[in-house]
Amino acid sequence: MGETHQLGSLGSKLHAALASREARSIRRRLPEPTVLGKQSLIDFTSNDYLSLSTNPLLRARFLQKITEPERGQVLGSTGSRLLVNPVAHDRLERRMEAVFTRPGPRKHDDMPQVGLLFNSGFDANVAFYTCIPQSGDVVILDEYIHASVWDGVRASRVEQDCIKTFEHNSIESLCFVIDSLSNTVVERLQTGTSSLFIAVESLYSMDGTLSPLREINSLLSKLFPKNSYLIVDEAHATGIYGPPGRPGCGRVSQLGLDDCRVLARLHTFGKALAGSGAILLTTPLLTSYLINYARPLIYTTALAHPNVILVEAAFDLMVDGETDKLSTHLLALSSYLISLLQTRLNEAGIPPEIISLPPHFLPISTTLPSFDRVRVCLHSGNTREDVEALVSGAVEWARTWAGESKPKDSGRETTRSQQSRTRL
Ligand SMILES: Cc1ncc(COP(=O)(O)O)c(C=O)c1O
Known part of the structure; x- marks a missing residue:
């Protein structure tokens, strides 16, 4: 008896869905090893x-670091970030803050940014969007935003009619979407009782397009200077784009927007940096909130030590030029x-x-x-x-x-x- 038959109605439903994908030539399969x-x-x-x-140099640095006696020869991280000795993770976070944050005083209300590690960029996006936007807030997403952002926003407290999309990279469309918000919502934004979040990626991998970050930043400064925020996913730009002297730090730094209304930036380690995991750079208040409420951070085993060390080694190469x-x-x-x-x-x-x-x-x-x-x-x-x-x-x-x-x-x-x- 085939599996579909054995599983009864469940089997038939799952089989029908897969058959439909097959018929449309969009059935996914794992690559051949x-x-x-x-x-x-x-x-x-x-x-x-x-x-x-x-890269042989990365491999050599990794092997050298992982055998350093000060590392304590720990392999697994042994538990949730909230429970384990955070020495390796903490060290990486402090280093990431220094790498990604522009040196010198910040302009925008002097808000410092701190780093918080997640096991993946997916987890970080789900954590941020599930937790941070509150009931009554508005989230407007670029239509090409990553699936993890969607998952987070859908699970958030934001009401359905306050979740909107704008046409990919189009300022005109973003203006149109903001214009079409209801009077009540606009009033809340104008009086500052609610906040507006714009979710973008700095570099979109599907079409290789770059987000008009400066223009969005200017628009938000003009419309809602006190309570509108840009959330930038730098997954594809990390390690590649950056200002002179800080290559690889991403488009936000390259465009000098670190101290503007970019409330949070996500840098992932699984792409150019050949590791896995991610760091979210945001304010101390938001970081504390995430530590208290973000389920993808609280209820999971933290990044394993070899992973943390690999990311450090990759950053060594980045920082050394x-x-x-x-x-x-x-x-x-x-x-x-x-x-x-x-x-x-x-x-x-x-x-x-x-x-x-x-x-x-x-x-x-x-x-x-x-x-x-x-x-x-x-x-x-x-x-x-x-x-x-x-x-x-x-x-x-x-x-x-x-x-x-x-x-x-x-x-x-x-x-x-x-x-x-x-x-x-
Ligand atoms: C834009 C973007 N954000 C987040 C992620 C998720 O990152 P990770 O692979 O670290 O889970 C990806 C991965 O495909 C991505 O492309």
Whole structure:
């Protein structure tokens, strides 16, 4: 007897849902395991943006740190953050505060920011949005915001009619959404009895777009100077973007917005920094509140010590400037991909709407189509040859799609480029 049958109506319902996904070609499956170290496909998919997960220097620093006698040779963290000796976690938090916060006095009401570790960025977002916005407050989300923010907001005390979305990165749409709030809600915001939260990511991974943080910040300062806040998820910018002298600290720092109305910033360790976990930088009051009420912090085992040490080692590389050349190479590869793709598409006479590129890379603004996308992530470990192979594959695909010709037999291409074409 099959499992679906054994599970009766539950089995039928679950099976029907999966079959529906299958029919729409959106059924998710775990990737096939491949032997580590023998990976022959080029990495255009992972979030290991700086390719640190295989970086020998990071490995060496990690191994050296983990054997230092002062670490106490502890492996697991042994319990919830509220119960265990916090020496490793506390040390990382204090260090993160120093790394991410601009030195010198703050301008905006002189509010300091402290760091609080979470086991993942997902947990941190769920914790923040579930706990911080209160009944009567308004939360407006960019329509492309991460699923974890949605989960948090949905579980929060904020009333349904006070949860809104605005069109991705559109200030016009944000203004429209604010304008369309009911008079009662606007009155609460104007009198300061409620607060307004705008939830954005500094860099969106699906389309590679950058949030107009400065413009949102100015708008909020104009409309509700005392009680509107910007909450910025820097998951994809961490380790890559940052001001001179503090590379990798994110877009908020790069744009000099650290001391404006950015009430909270999230930096995750699972992408460019090759670890896992996250740090939320926010005010001491909010941090205390989260320590008291955030279920994803209270009711879970804290980050294991090797994880904390790995993140420290990754930050060593960042602070010592070792990751500078990696992120510079990555950004150069990204420009190379864009210009090469544009040139090759033009040469092949392929209509521009077949392949969309992030608008901030384009001289003219292109509206991205809303159908499914193939996401390409570049990494510091990629080469210009990898990018050229990717572009060849993309152009061939576009040609087929445009119905202009069948893909040419490129028998002289290398195995690596054939593999990358398959991935596309
Ligand atoms: C924008 C954004 N925020 C948060 C997360 C969750 O971070 P983590 O992987 O550390 O749970 C992700 C991960 O995909 C993300 O892309």
